[in-house]
Amino acid sequence: QTLSGRGGLRPYGREQRWFGRGGLRPYGEKQSTKSMQRFGQVGIAIGAMGIMLAMMGLFPGITGVRDTPAIGVVQVALLLMGESLLMFGAITYVKFTFYLGVRSNLAQQVGLRLALTGLLFASLAGLSDILGFGSHLRTETTDIFFGQLQAFGTLASISLSAVGVLIYAVAGNPIPDDIRTQEMQIISPKQNGETEQPA
Secondary structure, three states, rough: OOOOOOOOOOEEOEEEEEEEEEEEOOOOOOHHHHHHHHHHHHHHHHHHHHHHHHHHHHHHHHHOOOOOOOOHHHHHHHHHHHHHHHHHHHHEEEEEEEEOOOOOOHHHHHHHHHHHHHHHHHHHOOOHHHOOOOOOOOOOOOOOOOHHHHHHHHHHHHHHHHHHHHHHHOOOOOHHHHHHHHHHHHHHHHHHHHOOOOO
């Protein structure tokens, strides 16, 4: 079977390969390709877990734990862990749903690094007292607490990370829908009433 046109399917020896904007993709292992596309659903699960952890950090009362007057280290750690999982889940979903087999362009690479930088700055701002360079260190008379400057730095860094993920999602060149449909039909010939020939 041969499809002509841009991004079509062309025979290459005994194997058929996909020549599209994403480069070469062998179709010898069909089940592997299908499982990679379904891996985007794992990104949704990771993002949902991140939202749960972030909510537990912001509102610990929803778990049945008695709320404290100030924001503690455990709450900040849960917030940062939730933000990290949410970011990685979103990137995983976007990559394996819209850009599977497509190389990241310069704008996407900038967005990814911007997201990681925002996550690093958020960790530094939220845990500055624990790391030893904050203004509210633990002494004999004072204790560690989450100040206003730390809150501003953490929220600004999380916003920067979210902007990076958004850039990664919208700045790429996904495979067109018609080519994606042809690809799925080739990957799953049984759905179209075809039978696989033995090798």
